[in-house]
Amino acid sequence: MRAILTVFIKEFRENLRDKRTLLSALILGPLFGPLLFASALSLSIERGAAKSDRPVALAVSHADRAPNLLAFLHQYGVDVQPVTFDDAGARSSIREHRQTVVLLITADFGKQLTDGEPAPLLLYADSSDSTNARNLSRVKVLLEQYSVLISRLRITARGIDPLVLSPIVVQSVDVATPAGRSVVFLGTLSYLILLTMLMGGMYLAIDTTAGERERGSLEALLTVPVKREQLIYGKIMATCAYMTLSLSLTVTAFAIALQFVGLEQFGMTVNFGPFVALKIIAFCWPLVPVGAALMTIVAAFTRSYREAQTYLGLVLLVPTLPLVFAGMLGLRPTAPLMAVPSLSQHFLITSLLRDEPISAVYFALSVIATLAVGAVLMLIAGRLYDREALLG
Amino acid sequence: MIEAGNLQKSFGKVTAVRDVSLRAQDGKITGLLGPNGAGKSTTLRILYTVLKPDAGDALIDGVSAIRDPLEARRHMGVLSHGAGIYPNLTARENILYFGALHGLPPADRATRAAELIGLLEMEEFADRIAKGFSQGQRIKTALARAIIHRPRNVLLDEPTNGLDVMAVRTLRKLLLRLREEGHCLLFSSHVMQEVGVLCDEVVVIAHGTVVASGTPDDLRTRTGESNLEDAFMHLIGTGEGLG
Numbered sequence: 001m002r003a004i005l006t007v008f009i010k011e012f013r014e015n016l017r018d019k020r021t022l023l024s025a026l027i028l029g030p031l032f033g034p035l036l037f038a039s040a041l042s043l044s045i046e047r048g049a050a051k052s053d054r055p056v057a058l059a060v061s062h063a064d065r066a067p068n069l070l071a072f073l074h075q076y077g078v079d080v081q082p083v084t085f086d087d088a089g090a091r092s093s094i095r096e097h098r099q100t101v102v103l104l105i106t107a108d109f110g111k112q113l114t115d116g117e118p119a120p121l122l123l124y125a126d127s128s129d130s131t132n133a134r135n136l137s138r139v140k141v142l143l144e145q146y147s148v149l150i151s152r153l154r155i156t157a158r159g160i161d162p163l164v165l166s167p168i169v170v171q172s173v174d175v176a177t178p179a180g181r182s183v184v185f186l187g188t189l190s191y192l193i194l195l196t197m198l199m200g201g202m203y204l205a206i207d208t209t210a211g212e213r214e215r216g217s218l219e220a221l222l223t224v225p226v227k228r229e230q231l232i233y234g235k236i237m238a239t240c241a242y243m244t245l246s247l248s249l250t251v252t253a254f255a256i257a258l259q260f261v262g263l264e265q266f267g268m269t270v271n272f273g274p275f276v277a278l279k280i281i282a283f284c285w286p287l288v289p290v291g292a293a294l295m296t297i298v299a300a301f302t303r304s305y306r307e308a309q310t311y312l313g314l315v316l317l318v319p320t321l322p323l324v325f326a327g328m329l330g331l332r333p334t335a336p337l338m339a340v341p342s343l344s345q346h347f348l349i350t351s352l353l354r355d356e357p358i359s360a361v362y363f364a365l366s367v368i369a370t371l372a373v374g375a376v377l378m379l380i381a382g383r384l385y386d387r388e389a390l391l392g
Numbered sequence: 393m394i395e396a397g398n399l400q401k402s403f404g405k406v407t408a409v410r411d412v413s414l415r416a417q418d419g420k421i422t423g424l425l426g427p428n429g430a431g432k433s434t435t436l437r438i439l440y441t442v443l444k445p446d447a448g449d450a451l452i453d454g455v456s457a458i459r460d461p462l463e464a465r466r467h468m469g470v471l472s473h474g475a476g477i478y479p480n481l482t483a484r485e486n487i488l489y490f491g492a493l494h495g496l497p498p499a500d501r502a503t504r505a506a507e508l509i510g511l512l513e514m515e516e517f518a519d520r521i522a523k524g525f526s527q528g529q530r531i532k533t534a535l536a537r538a539i540i541h542r543p544r545n546v547l548l549d550e551p552t553n554g555l556d557v558m559a560v561r562t563l564r565k566l567l568l569r570l571r572e573e574g575h576c577l578l579f580s581s582h583v584m585q586e587v588g589v590l591c592d593e594v595v596v597i598a599h600g601t602v603v604a605s606g607t608p609d610d611l612r613t614r615t616g617e618s619n620l621e622d623a624f625m626h627l628i629g630t631g632e633g634l635g
Contacts, residue, residue, distance in 0.1 A: 006492040010481070017480040017521070216476025220537065223440050223470040224493040225462045388443055 003226040007234025011208050012241055021203040025242045029196040030249035037192060038257035041185070045261065056138045058101050059093070061085040065105040072146050078139070090124045100132035101125045101139055116154070187327045190349040191320055193250055194342060197284060198291045198316050200246020201239040205295035208235035210308040219391065229382030232296065236378060239292040247284055251277045276352060283348040286367050289374030290341050291319060297381045300390060322346070338362045339369035393418055394439060394468075394545055394578055399448035401434050408434040409445070410600035416578040416593070418544065421571050423587040424580040426597035427628060432580035433473060435597065436549045439578070440470045452545055466494070469543040471551050475534035479523040483514060483533040486522060487540055494541035501540065508536040512566065528559035535566060546570060548579035552586055564590060588620045598628040 015021045056078045063070050063082045073080060083102070085093060090102040104122040112119040121143065125136045152162040212218045221231065255277040298315050302308040322343035331337060333347040344366035351358050384390070394416040401409040409431040416422035424432045437443040439450050441461035450457040457464040477486045484505055491501030509518045512532045517525065522533065531551070539546060548567075552560045567577055567590060581587050587594055588608055595605040604611060604627045608620055617623040 002495070003493060006489070010478075010485075010489050010492075014478055014480040215479065216472070216474030217478060218476075219437075219440075219442055219472035220470060220476070220490075220534070221493075222442050223465055223468070223472070224490060225465040225495070226493055227462070391442065 003230045004234040004237065007226075007231055008237040008241070011204065011235055011238035015204055015207060015238070015242065018203070018207070021207065021242070024203055025200040025246050026249060029199045030246055031253050033192050033196050033250060034253035034257040037188070037254070038261050042261040055079040056135050057081065058103055058135070058139055059083045059085075059099045061090060061102060061104045062107075063105065065107065065109050069105075069146060072149075073142060076142050076145075078142065087122070090122070094124050094126050099124075100129070101136050103139070103143075113150075187323060187346070187350075189254070189353070190346040191323050193247070193254070193280065193284060193349065194287065194319055194323070194345065195316065196250040197243050197247040197288065198295070198319060201243035201288075201292050201295060202312050202316065204235075204239040204242050205292065205299045206305060206308040206312060208238065209296060209300040210302050210305050213391070214305050222391075228385045232300070232381050232385040233378065236289070236292045236296050236381060239296060240288050243288045243292055244285065247288065248281055251280050251284075272353070279352055280349055283352070283363075283366070284345050286370035286374065287319065287341055287345055290370060290377060293374060293377035293381050294318070297377065297384060300381070300385060333362060335362070335365060338365040341370040341373050344370065393454075393576055394422075394450070394452055394547075396435070396439060396450040397448055399435060399438055399450065400446045401431075401438060401443060402446055407600055409438070412448075412597065412600070412602055414595045414602060414605065416545075416576050418576045419571060419574045420592040421567060421577045421579070421590050422593040422595065423591035424578065424595050424597060425582070425584075425587050425624065426580075427582060430597045430628075431600040432582075432597055433549055434600075436547055436578070436580055440468060440472070440547050441465055442472075466541065467543055468545040468547055469538035469541070471531075471534055471538045471546070471548040473549040473553070475531055475551070477522050477525070477530055477533050477537070480521060482519050482521055483525070483529070483536075484509065484518045486533050487536045490537045491540040496541060504540055504542070505536070508540065511569075512536055526559070527555050528562050531555060531559055531563055532566075535563075539570075544574075545576045545578070548577070550580055550582075552581065552583065560586075584621045584624060596624065596627050603627050 058073065058078050059081045060070065060073075061083050063080065070080060083093075083099075085102060085104060087104070090099075090104050093099040093102060102124040104124065106120045106122065109119045109121065123136075123139065123143070125132065127133075127136075148165075151165065155162045155165060212221065222228065255272050255274070258272045295312055295315055298311050299308040302311055319342035322340055323346050325331070326337075326343055326346060331343075333344075333351070338344045338347065344362075348358060348363065348366055395414075397413045399409050399412040400407075412431065412435050414422070414424070414435075424435065426432050434443065438445045439452070439457055441457050441464055444458060449459075452464040453467045455464045455467060477483075478489070481489065487505045487508060488501055491504060492498075496504065509515060512535065514529070514532050514536065517529050522530070525533065551563055555563065564586075567579070570577055571592075591608060593605065594608055594611060596603050596611070604614065606614070611623045611627070612618065612620060615623040615626040617626055
């Protein structure tokens with residue numbers, strides 16, 4: 001045990017002096033990740049909010065031919081821009097992106113309307129341009145409403161109850177919870193937390209194994225009267241320590257950064273406070289030994305630092321795979337799934353942020369199953385470190 | 393005292409060590425001489441317990457390096473090939489780390505490290521981060537690290553390989569000093585002059601087998617050659633390049 005501690009302290013201290021390890025474990029991942037995430041999120045929220053508030057812009061050609069229609073549109077917040085286009089002019093203005101939606105009032109409009117015949121309006125837009133889809137549909141709906149309004153007036157003028165025009169009334173009831181909309185957000189959040197946590201230990205896992213061999217100090221280390229598995233346990237512990245630091249910093253940074261994002265628009269608990277942050281760290285921690293042992297095993301059997309970096313890049317993806325599948329298949333927590341490391345952490349974080357109750361059984365399952373996988377991986381690492389192939 | 397009997401070791405189909413027996417005595421420098429690929433390093437690595445032989449046994453002060461490697465390691469200090477040290481630790485920290493791994497109590501290893509730093513004339517750089525050390529500084533650090541636990545036996549694998557003239561001289565002085573103190577020194581080399589100057593005993597290895605052993609004078613007499621290099625060529629067969 002003393003030897004494990006000796007190795008742990010040495011690796012921890014030595015890497016504390018390594019700029020690259022520090023940068024990736026304690027600065028880049030934990031601080032930039034949340035910062036980037038929060039700013040991207042608040043940008044998208046702001047843009048969403050700004051769009052729905054913005055008045056609909058509509059270019060109207062020959063507005064003087066339909067003053068009542070124009071008044072109606074104006075009343076519903078349409079920003080009318082008078083233009084004088086013929087058919088060709090309207091088409092080219094849209095093709096050249098000078099206008100997004102153009103309403104052309106035909107010369108016969110007024111006369112046909114008075115005669116009680118269908119009065120033609122021409123609405124020009126580019127359906128392949130998705131950015132003005134909202135504008136276009138808003139204008140269509142308003143024109144439809146105007147048409148209904150006139151037909152009711154006509155029916156009423158003929159002494160008939162306008163209700164006969166509405167034989168059916170359909171009311172849609174939306175039962176989606178606001179939190180449901182944040183699925184993508186939540187998936188990304190737990191993904192980023194787990195990824196940053198793993199990255200925090202990556203350089204250490206490489207440095208203590210492939211790095212040690214490349215520097216030529218491994219053989220000397222193997223000649224001290226300490227069992228090889230104890231050496232590797234010490235190294236894995238140091239990797240765990242950096243991952244824990246990285247995890248704590250990331251979650252703290254998320255907690256702070258998300259305070260500045262209008263999360264209530266997602267219908268989520270804005271309460272990503274200290275207590276929630278601590279819980280997230282506790283949920284994720286059992287995954288630390290799993291990641292550390294896995295990365296150490298892979299790094300110990302690569303031939304060089306560079307090769308280790310390449311393989312560990314792939315290993316970083318392994319714990320994130322269950323999250324991707326969960327996202328695609330829309331998985332919900334069940335007892336067997338709560339025994340899957342990384343997936344169970346994702347479910348726990350998601351439930352916590354959604355303010356859903358967390359079953360004690362699920363929590364225990366997640367912790368025990370993940371720690372068990374970690375213990376098995378540690379044993380495998382110890383066994384593998386005893387092999388001569390280690391020397392490369 | 394290091395004794396090895398009938399060591400054998402193969403890696404897959406390649407036989408690195410066919411049959412090596414040797415004896416290195418206390419107070420003497422024993423050289424393991426042979427061309428590249430002859431099995432010197434493999435023999436040493438078996439002796440310092442990093443590799444397990446397929447057959448044969450090795451005793452370090454009477455302790456089997458194969459059956460009780462942990463105990464055998466307490467009796468030897470190892471300067472492995474390349475002598476890599478930790479670049480982000482100071483020289484002293486490098487030495488202390490191995491002292492701790494050897495189980496020396498903190499006060500004891502601090503005293504011993506200070507003693508070695510004095511002995512190896514390392515005061516000037518002892519508390520500097522090892523990154524950027526010269527070869528001489530590195531070899532001193534690695535050697536101090538290897539003997540922090542006062543082992544009687546010291547094994548060195550091609551210690552002068554890649555060292556400049558100054559570093560080689562430093563190392564040579566250190567080895568002679570350790571011999572005076574009664575240590576048993578065993579080192580491998582393919583450099584003739586080095587072996588001729590330093591060694592009391594020479595073990596010549598070729599193709600994984602010991603082809604001759606004795607003092608440098610013995611070898612010269614036995615082969616009828618007047619210089620060691622010719623004696624060596626005679627022993628290993630002229631077809632063998634020195635690579």
